[in-house]
Amino acid sequence: MLDEPLRQSGGYIGQSVPRREDRNLLLGKGQFVADIQLPGMLHVAFARSPLAHATIGTVDVDSALAINGVHFAASGSDVCAELPPINGMQVVTPQGWRDRVDTDILIPDQPLVPEDRVRYVGEAYAMVAADSRYIAEDALEQIEVEFEPLPPLPDAESALKDDAVLVHEQLGRNVAALLHTRKGDGADAMESCPHRLSRRFVHHRYAAMPMETRGVVAEYDGRTDTLTVWSSTQVVHWVRREISTALEMPEERIRCVAPDVGGGFGGKGHVYPEDILVAWLAKKLRRPIKWVEDRHEHILNAAHSRDNIYDVEIGFDDRGKIHVVTSSFIVDSGAYTPVGAGIAGNSIAHMLGPYDIPHYETDCKVVLTNRTPNAPYRGAGRPEVGFAMERAVDIVANHLDLDPAVVRFRNMIPPEAMPYDVGLTYRDGVPMVYDSGDYPEALRRALDALGGLEVIRKRQKDAWANGKYLGLGLGCYVEGTGVGPFEGATIKIDSTGKIMVATGACPQGQGHETVFAQFAADMWHVPIEDVYVTVADTADITLGYGTIASRSTVTASGAIKIASDKIQEKALTIAANMLEVGEADLEMRDAGVGVVGIPDMHVTWREIACAAKPGWDNQRPIGVDAGLEATSYYEPPTVTWAYAANAALVWIDTDTGKLEIEKYVEVHDAGVLVNPGLADGQVKGGLVQGLGGALLEELAYDEQGQLLTGSFADYLMPTASDVPPIEVLHMETPSPLNVFGVKGLGEGGAIAPPVVIANAVCDALRPFKAELNSTPVRWQDIAAITENADRQQNMRADQEA
């Protein structure tokens, strides 16, 4: 009876249920960290390094302290005397992964405020707390500091030189991680390939850039020795754990809440020094403390992402069948690497994508430099490796004079090969098996949405004949989603019969309260209004993991299911007792439990909850303990594999280098869609971020390690008028790995656009034999291709003359 189909007709799963989050947000009644104001609150500001690499001499905060309204000022040595650094080696990798991937990992600790050395522009070297942020910033100007400049390492290649200074001397090298793995014969398979091509691909640095910057508020209650911390984070339990470690307080004495969070996309997916510092100061000064990052600070100091260089070799036959891929890549991780080798691990696992490629070998260096720390951003290693791989596939096609679509079809894993054993190990330590899907069908649909391959090629020829340039850009990927290790849920049926759901998920706009309510309403056969969901509050659930890595729908639904099953089993026993029938005759229906076939014999969850209470006159059978609540943790067997095919038609103006996207299509499959409207919004939002990364956004550094794009005037974000016509089509191949058939989808959209655009440009400019193997795709680069071609033609003409 508990195993009835989980996607009932007329249920909520599968419906575009309106979001319960919307009303407050629309009325301006959302509560973001910056909106919290507490009596007696002090405001923190940080002095941040203007240099990329320097030894810190004396830091004198006395004149800052002398300012009226300033209550606290501390240098790095003051902070280091009281607080340990964030442990660099805390992001553990499972044994199963280490068995299969050779690793040599040395992640440096991150001091909360360094005392001896600054390692990137924007790293804090002192902090103040004052009555207002205005005064705190005045005080920063009074801090006197002596810096002794060190040679800056502005990028990964300079950090790898033999004579490079060390960013972290104690490591003895500028490499935080070395990874290597292979499948089949690895690079040895290259020998026997009829064709081999090598290329370098560069994916530049850009970032999550949520519209709400980061922020933290903390309040300490001396009577109960408890701390409450509100942080704009995707990982409340992680933040709590680090505060607990640093302040040596039991985790249970710390409550960490992420109130409304104005976007995260990975940029708020790990603990930052400020989370701990603000909590510490609240306890130390016994006053509420607030710190809200300004945008310039955010661009300098919140994690950046991407920034990879790939050297790829690809071996293939005359038909374009790829036999082997090797890659050697470096990740510029900046001065610290807050999530270890996670991004590189993702890249390694995702290189082969939807293709059946028997041999593969890859090695990677995660390099420490004097840039801002690099952490996952939507896609997390997949856009980078996807750029390399999907460009390479197009280059193979061009080399053989085949259509890139044809080469993709020839290499794709056919649906009948599912589940498909990739021959690698995922970073959860489990052998990678693509669970379900039809990759060629996704690509067919994408092409059809643009008019079909034949029509596209005809239009392209006609364009060329008229001196115009139209290109087809393709990009396919697979994405491991719903990664473990676990997520938690607590379910309680209170005496009103309402279903209370709490999970460890920490949404930043995904609509989890709505989605989780849909799950619970179907599991409990209640109207959705009867389900109350809380998220992102450690007070409501002991252990949680958080909302990163496209994982919450998969993992939290699993936890809600296990906890619900546990309670329902007991509830049925109690209901059987109340109705004086056997459990086998019962079914869940109409917000309670009834006897099959007898409409009148029914008890509601409310009645069952009252019957289950401890105390006199309860109606529990002997031996059944009181209460209807359970906390469960879902540990997914491994990841579910979402995938997509992207295609775009792009016009190039060869005179100006201007690029215009006629239409962009993504065919996306994330299994069963719980709320199709919200799923669609996730993919589209991701796509536009990907297009921003492809064309507009860049965190550019000069050779001194100075960030050149420190404001929204320089760091260009896509606006409504930058967005081309976009169509997203959904396929829904259920995952066999969970009862709901769901897969994750938060990151997908952002993965393919950079390579799709680059492929489209190269395809349009095929007459020039153009290759564009780096991002962002700049009009200058496009113009250069055609100018060069013109010049060569003129030269040839001159020579002939």
Next chain:
Amino acid sequence: MVTVNGEQISGSAEPRTLLTDFLRDELRLTGTHVGCEHGVCGACTVIIDGFATRSCLMFAVQADGSEIQTIEGLASAEGEMHPLQKLFAKHRALQCGFCTPGMLMTAIDLVQSSKKLSEEDIRIGMSAALCRCTGYEGIVNAVSEYAEQLQDEEASNVG
């Protein structure tokens, strides 16, 4: 003295206090958000004397004597949402909701100040504010439908 959401308010502010901070910290109207404090993102947009204005680029004292409408003044006093707010929900024009107040104020001004708006006009008009989550489709659709509603109303008033 300023009028905020129809209410006359007198207060004092340091010369350097930004209007955003005055609204948020003094008046506790925290629906107006701060995304950049340098005039690009539009999250801080409020309507001053009829025009969408970035409150982070103004000192509070500069608003003396003016009439300000913030997001808190958009719905009716009874909590009935403004038609555009309802359309934002209908078209899924928000995810995290951080940009939403600024988007709504930007859109209200845009629609009120132009007669007929093509999709392109709306895209250009709405490019005054940044949204990182939605990719803008829902926002553009919501504003389009609102513009149509207003036009229909006008047409029927005339007819």
